[in-house]
Each structure stands twice: as structure tokens, then as C-alpha cells.
Amino acid sequence: MKKSILVLLGLIAIAVAVVGFRPWSDGDTAGSLPGEPRVLLIGVDGMDWERVERLIAEGRLPNLARFQREGAAGVLRSIAPYRSPSIWTSIATGKTEEKHGVEGFLVDRGHTAIATPVSSNLRRAKALWQILNAAGRTSGFIGWLVTWPAEEVDGYIVSSSFFRMLEWDRRETENQTHAGRMARAVYPPELLGEMAEFRVAADSVPIDDVAGYLGTTDHLDDAEVQSLLAEITRIHASDLTKLALAEHLTRTTPTDLVAVYFRGVDLACHTFWRHMEPETWPWELSPETVETFAPAIDRYYEQTDAIIGELVELSDESTTVIVCSDHGFAGHSGRADFEGEAATGFDMHREEGVVFVMGPGIAGGFDVADATVLDIAPTVLALLGLPVGRDMDGRVLTEIMEPALLELRPVAEIATYESGDAPEGEEPIPSPVDDEIREQLRSLGYIE
Ligand SMILES: [Zn+2]
DSSP: OHHHHHHHHHHHHHHHHHHOOOTTOSSOOTTTOOSSOEEEEEEETTOOHHHHHHHHHTTOOHHHHHHHHHSEEEEEEOOTTOOHHHHHHHHHHSOOHHHHOOOSSEEOOSSSSSOEEOOGGGOOSOOHHHHHHHTTOOEEEESOTTOOSOOOOSEEEEOHHHHHHHHHHHHTTTOTHHHHHHGGGEESGGGHHHHGGGOOOGGGSOHHHHHTTOSOSTTTTSHHHHHHHHHHHHHHHHHHHHHHHHHHHHHHSOOSEEEEEEOHHHHHHHHHHHHHOGGGOOSOOOHHHHHHHTTHHHHHHHHHHHHHHHHHHHOOTTEEEEEEOSOEEOGGGOSTTOOSSOOOGGGGEESEEEEEEESTTBOTTEEEEEEEGGGHHHHHHHHTTOOEETTOSSOOOGGGBOHHHHHHSOOOEESOSOOOOOOSOSSOOOOTTHHHHHHHHHHHTSOO
């Protein structure tokens, strides 16, 4: 009996293979929706809908163009005042800042001399990695904001601080205590040993690899050009390190949900907006830096599109891929309500981020019209066949799903995923790279 069922299953498998499974087709997918749904969530800090739409129209973002053609795409509305740690935590929890408690980059409890970067123990709402864990499903998070120290999960967490520590640890490899402190940057800590080799070191990136971001290579002997070139090289190397790690971990440790966070677009926008739109920058700029870096932002969008393409390649036919950002980018003119000479830091952000979804049962060519950052977590849960918490502030984007998908995995709800556990503490847990985080926030204009 058992044997004949196996034979039958084998025949069905062959039949499916012969007929050909058409992943991500926009036709009737009723018969071809796979049983083990997976989600790949790609977070791109600061990706702006207007810029993406224009670059797609110009044929410069072929991978996101494919999402738009074969899946759903549109504006993802953010929440003012567009502070990334708060928004990425809302994306991971489906809840507003009032509920999850993570506000800006730094936490000032008033009794220490300097404010401390916000840490994962201060989050007051369950994040996707905890929810999946409780449901017996696995997840892997790479570089997601506010994940230091890495929490225990079935799967892995490579915290946001880990990527800074890669730089820092290499400079001071003699200091053995660092290895111990790095352990909290990654869960499970055993992964640490194999991960350092995926680091793309900024100082080993050849000029040819970054020349594509530049309008000209005529001014490479200019000191100011050199320092900005070092900046874009660091941005480039950091995103490529995340890509390499994502490729490695998805192969060696497959999980139901993989989430990868890329910071490069936001950093490129903060650093090079003045060169792209010098008329919005009231202070002096050398013609050499303007000529060299004017195209850097659009070119970085192209690079990010290529990274997204690489990640899509990794996913199988049962994976739904979501690309989203935490906010859009208004630049130095600032948002509509900005008053002042030139917006910097958070004031450069705006409401219109992006969302792209492509996968089995997702409607093709669908224009997303009414989505917010709060809708990502509920939508991820629904795609994975898990119930949505009624206390979440977002909703499942059912309009992007074909009837066959909704029939196969009807949206279910539970009251809450919160367990009522006592919060894990009121104080942020310092990380060994806090000084570097503060230094970067200062240079971005986020803090004084
Ligand atoms: Zn920013």
C-alpha cells in the first residue's frame, strides 16, 4: 500500500516536471502553488518610489522592472518622522512605535554621559523572528536594524552591529576579548567562525569596481574626491558583504523566511545628494566633487537592483520575494513642511518608500495603491500560512494575491503573539561598536 502511494507520488512528480511548473506566472496558478511557502524579504533603506519609477522607465533597473511586470509594485507609505530604527522595527512587528517602543538610533535615559545606541532588548513587541520561532518555523535575519544583541532563534540572526565589528575586529585582531564580545552579534555564535571570510574589505576593492559610480575619473588625485571615493567604496563593500553572507547562509542554513537589510542607498543619498543637486546645497562645493559624484545616487540604485537580482536567483519557485524600503528620500529641499537652509539627517527622508512583491500566487502587473510599512509583517505571515495578530496595526495586502492563493491559505487571525512576558530591561545593552555608530550618526547629520 505504502509502496503504491510512493509510486503514485513519483508519477505525479514526473507529470508536474513534464508539464513544467511555471513559477511567478500571472495566469491561473491554482494547480501550481507549492506547499512549503517561503519568503525572502529584502530591505533597502531609503529607496524612494519616484526615483525608482523614473529609473525603471529609463530601463536602468531590470530586476525591479521584472517585479513590476510579473508581480505587485507601488508606494509603501512610511510613518513620520521617518527614523529608520523605528520604521524597520515596525516592518518586523507590524506595530507602531507606540507599541514596539523603539524610537530613534540612540536612547538617552538621562543618567549616563552619552546616549547609547538602541538595542534589541528594548523592543516591546514580538518581531517576525520570534513569531516564526514560536510557530515552529525558521528564519534568518541579516543586518536588520536593532538586532544587537542577536536574540535566540531557530535559524540565525546576524545583527546590524556585526558588520561594523567585521571592520573593527580586523584592525585589532590581537585583542582576544573582542572575539568574546562579538559572540553576541550573531546567533548562533558558532556561525561566527565561518562568516568573516565573506567580508568584502573596502581597502581591497579595486578602483574599477567603483569607477562606475563616478561621472569622471579625471579628479582622482583631488583630496576631497579621494575621501568621498573612500566613502562610496565603504558603502559598496558593506552591501556586498551582506549579499555574500546572504548567499552563503541561504545555501547552508535554509529557512522559511530570509530577511536581508541593505543600507547603501540611504548612505549614498545622504552623502552625494549635494553633488547631484548642487542648487539645493547652500554651502561651497568644489567643481571636482560635483563632476565626480553627480551620478552616484542613480548608479547606486542600479547596483542595488543588481544585488536584488542576485538574491532573486537564489530563491526557488516556492519563494515569494518582497523588496521594501523604510522611507523615501526628499533630499536637501526636505519634505513639503521643511523650513530652513538645507535639510540634513532625518529631514531628508519622506513618506513614499517602495514595495515590490513577486512569487507564486501574486498578481502580475498589479499597482499597489494603499500600503504602509505596517503591512509588511502581516503580509509575510499570511504568505507563510501563519495567522496575523489582531493587535498588529497593519493589514495583509490581500489585493495583491490571486484568488487561488487566498483559497489555499486563507488569512487567519489570532488575538496576539505577545506573551505578556516582563520586558527584558529598560537599559540599552552597549555594543563594542557604539562609538562608531555615534560617529556615523553625527556625520549623517542625525545627531549633533
Ligand atoms: Zn537616512
